Amino acid sequence: MQGKKITELESRYVMQTYGRLPVVFVSGKGSYLTDVDGKRYLDFVSGIAVNALGHCHPAITAAIADQASRLVHTSNIYFTEPQVLVAEKLVQMSGLDRVFFCNSGAEANEAAIKLARKRAAAVLGEERYEIITAYKSFHGRTMATLTATGQSKYQAGFQPLLKGFRYAVFNDLPSFISQAGDKTCAIMLEPVQGEGGVHPADIEFLQGLRRFCDDNNLLLIFDEVQSGLGRTGHNFAWEHYDVKPDIMTLAKALGGGLPIGAMLAEEEVAGVFAPGDHASTFGGNPVACAAAFAFLRVLEEEAILSNVCKMSAYMQDGLLGLSQTLPDHVDSFRGLGLMLALELKLPSARAVVAECLKMGLLLNSVSDTTIRFLPPLNVSATEINEALDILKVALQGHD
Ligand SMILES: Cc1ncc(COP(=O)(O)O)c(C=O)c1O
Numbered sequence: 039m040q041g042k043k044i045t046e047l048e049s050r051y052v053m054q055t056y057g058r059l060p061v062v063f064v065s066g067k068g069s070y071l072t073d074v075d076g077k078r079y080l081d082f083v084s085g086i087a088v089n090a091l092g093h094c095h096p097a098i099t100a101a102i103a104d105q106a107s108r109l110v111h112t113s114n115i116y117f118t119e120p121q122v123l124v125a126e127k128l129v130q131m132s133g134l135d136r137v138f139f140c141n142s143g144a145e146a147n148e149a150a151i152k153l154a155r156k157r158a159a160a161v162l163g164e165e166r167y168e169i170i171t172a173y174k175s176f177h178g179r180t181m182a183t184l185t186a187t188g189q190s191k192y193q194a195g196f197q198p199l200l201k202g203f204r205y206a207v208f209n210d211l212p213s214f215i216s217q218a219g220d221k222t223c224a225i226m227l228e229p230v231q232g233e234g235g236v237h238p239a240d241i242e243f244l245q246g247l248r249r250f251c252d253d254n255n256l257l258l259i260f261d262e263v264q265s266g267l268g269r270t271g272h273n274f275a276w277e278h279y280d281v282k283p284d285i286m287t288l289a290k291a292l293g294g295g296l297p298i299g300a301m302l303a304e305e306e307v308a309g310v311f312a313p314g315d316h317a318s319t320f321g322g323n324p325v326a327c328a329a330a331f332a333f334l335r336v337l338e339e340e341a342i343l344s345n346v347c348k349m350s351a352y353m354q355d356g357l358l359g360l361s362q363t364l365p366d367h368v369d370s371f372r373g374l375g376l377m378l379a380l381e382l383k384l385p386s387a388r389a390v391v392a393e394c395l396k397m398g399l400l401l402n403s404v405s406d407t408t409i410r411f412l413p414p415l416n417v418s419a420t421e422i423n424e425a426l427d428i429l430k431v432a433l434q435g436h437d
Contacts (some may be wrong), residue, residue, distance in 0.1 A: 041074040055060045066093025069414050069421050071400070082413045082425050083400045086378060087232070087264045088332040088378070090333070091290035091342075092414040097332045098294035103216040105328035112324070114317065120327035122205075127334045128302060131273050132180035134286060138301045139322030143263035143289035145176025146299035149316055150226065150259050151182050155202075158223030158312045162255065167201075169259075172208040173236030175227060179262055184349055186226060189234065207241060211246040218250070224285075225250075229275035232264035235404050236372060236379035244279040258305060259285040263299070267338050268415050270375035271346040278374065289413075291381040294333040298326040340417050349417050350375045356426040360433070369407075369432045378411040379404065380429075384436050393432035401426055 040206040041062040048058075062074040069092045071079045083092060091098065105120060112118060125137040138149050153171060170178065173188040185200040193199060200223075207213035208231060218225075225247055231237040251258040260283035265275035267288060272278055274286065284307050289299035298421055299321075320326075336342065354371065357380055361368040369381040384390065387403035394401050404410045409429075413421070 039074075044074070048225070057428040059392070061395065068092040068094075068416055073352050077398065079298045079395070079398050079400050080425055080428070081400045082411050082417075083402045084412045084414050085290075085295065086402065087269060088293075089295055090268060090415045091119065091294065091336055092297075092416060093244045095294065095333075095336065097336050098129045098329050101332035102294075102296065102325055102354050105325045109324050111320070113319070114322065116329070118322075118324045120324045120331055121322040121328050124300075124322075124330045124334065127331065128288070128300060130336070132286060132302055133282065134302040135305040136303055138303075138308075138311070138316065139316045139327070140299040140301065141297045141323075141326075142178070143261075143287065144180045144183045144299075145318065145321075145350070146263060146287035146301045146430075147177045147183045147186065147226075147261055148180050148256045149301040150261075150271060150287050152316055153285060153301065153307060153311060154224040154226075154257050154259060156315060157257065157307050162223060166221055167221045168204055168219070169202060169218045169224045169226050170204045170206050170214055170222060171225075172227045172231070172234075172416045173205050174208055174231055174237070175261075176231070176233035177226070177228075178263075194259055208234070208237060209243045211243050214247060215250060218254065218256070222256055224259055226259035226261060228263075228265060228266040229262045229279065229281075230270060230374050230377055231402060232377065232410075235408050236377060236410055238275075238374045239279065241279050244276070245280040248281045257284040258399045259283060259287070261287050263287055263289045265374070265377060267333075268342050268375075269377050271343055272375075273337070273343070275374065285432075292333065293326045294329040295429070296326040296329045298323070298330055298430060337415075340416070345417075346375045346415050349419065349422060350378070350412075352419050353411070353413075353422050353426075354377060355421060359422045360426060360430060364430070364433055367436070371409075376411070376413055376415060376417070380409045380411070382407045382433075384411065384433070386436070390429075390432050390436055393435055394428055397432060399432075401425075401429070 171186045175188045177183040188205040206217045225256040231299045285303045357371040
């Protein structure tokens with residue numbers, strides 16, 4: 039089908055909830071995507087941190103094909119092997135004890151919220167249901183996770199929101215402490231805020247939150263949907279801080295491109311969920327889990343984390359060079375691992391992203407002035423050079 043026909047059908051039949059860029063993709067290999075006209079693009083968006091090993095990694099493609107040829111789905115009222123393999127691997131990687139599987143980041147956070155409330159009801163008392171989250175956070179689009187998301191722009195038009203959420207300032211421990219009271223049961227946040235503009239937590243802040251939660255019998259929930267699974271150079275971003283959560287959520291990269299989410303918890307907390315308390319028809323689906331297991335094996339066996347650390351340093355050197363060469367265009371850069379952002383002095387990051395698209399580079403803006411980079415975790419120095427060269431030309435074209 040022609041690209042024009044596809045965009046016409048989309049505008050006619052699909053609910054218009056996305057502001058899409060004008061490109062139709064048909065295939066991908068490694069760090070590159072190809073559009074319907076055969077043009078290649080270097081992908082530094084990675085499906086917003088999903089395609090962590092690039093497109094169509096052979097191990098993931100083979101795992102999906104193999105599992106799809108044997109068993110695609112059964113209900114969670116039965117057992118399947120891929121699900122337990124992924125659960126075992128995630129537990130080994132995280133040091134947490136049990137996993138609940140679902141299909142997305144929002145669902146993983148929804149499960150975390152439910153578990154925190156159930157645990158509070160069981161251990162602390164029915165009136166302890168409040169969860170404190172951070173301003174500028176992003177936790178998803180279901181009603182509970184939308185309420186948890188501390189950004190009014192996502193909530194507008196969807197009131198009334200869920201009861202039981204309070205907000206505090208990210209990286210401001212006194213702000214969190216001031217929001218805690220006799221109804222609080224948990225604190226939930228991203229160790230590196232992603233959609234809020236790529237802001238890593240400060241070490242004193244996260245360590246202080248851990249101490250505060252321990253002292254007050256509150257759960258610390260980390261949303262690692264975007265920052266987890268190698269993105270920052272550790273399996274989980276919290277390892278940079280030596281601060282282990284009681285509950286952690288994952289999704290995005292986990293399925294190597296297939297939809298899967300996971301909520302992990304330590305034994306004492308996980309144990310408050312009894313059969314029937316929570317469920318998902320598709321959660322832990324055999325094909326999604328086969329893809330996830332293949333992804334986790336590659337993450338471990340192909341030294342992906344050390345590549346992330348090396349390429350992060352390399353890319354930050356490049357971004358520093360860019361900010362020195364174009365001081366009127368670039369303000370600063372920030373981030374952790376391969377979750378990086380460039381702060382512009384120009385009014386429209388969106389215009390720069392559009393220019394890069396024309397030149398065959400996919401980037402994404404997270405605010406009017408912020409460009410986000412989420413390259414594949416196995417990206418090469420040559421690909422980073424290519425991306426920075428294109429970005430430089432795009433920036434120079436915008437005064
Ligand atoms: C930190 C974080 N949590 C949750 C979500 C929601 O994930 P999903 O879109 O899979 O529901 C996202 C998505 O961007 C995210 O970045």
